[in-house]
Amino acid sequence: MSFSDYLETEILDHVFGGNAYSAPATLYVGLFTAAPNETGGGTEVSGGSYARETVAFTVSGNTASNTADVEFPTATANWGTITDIAIFDASTGGNMMAYATLTASKAIQTGDVFRIPTGDLDITLD
Numbered sequence: 001m002s003f004s005d006y007l008e009t010e011i012l013d014h015v016f017g018g019n020a021y022s023a024p025a026t027l028y029v030g031l032f033t034a035a036p037n038e039t040g041g042g043t044e045v046s047g048g049s050y051a052r053e054t055v056a057f058t059v060s061g062n063t064a065s066n067t068a069d070v071e072f073p074t075a076t077a078n079w080g081t082i083t084d085i086a087i088f089d090a091s092t093g094g095n096m097m098a099y100a101t102l103t104a105s106k107a108i109q110t111g112d113v114f115r116i117p118t119g120d121l122d123i124t125l126d
Helices: 005-016
Strands: 026-032 053-055 057-060 064-067 080-088 095-108 123-124
Touching: 005 095, 026 095
Parallel strands: none
Antiparallel strands: 026 053, 026 080, 057 064, 064 123, 080 095
8 A cells, every 4th residue: 555645744744853643543444436646536435335444453564454354334336346445534534544456446236245354454664
């Protein structure tokens, strides 16, 4: 995953500017049918029972991985083809923290459930 401009600025300001950054208490995963970029944008899924889902991470070495399955509600309408995901600091609106293109896109139709298995959402710093 890539960090958003927002998170990059917060980290630089915290480490090198001496201004404290408080990590959000809860993080959320959002699904996209068109890719966001460092400044946001993209097309996040809406309607059909869609809602961002909470995610928690554990850090080992230079990688943070999700500690449990992230399961979205059953789609009550077609969501389209999910191509990208992003991590946010709020359930709606808020700041995008990181984003990535999925290794395989997934079309979500009425009745489908989108799930990210434990350990499959990795954020790595090199």
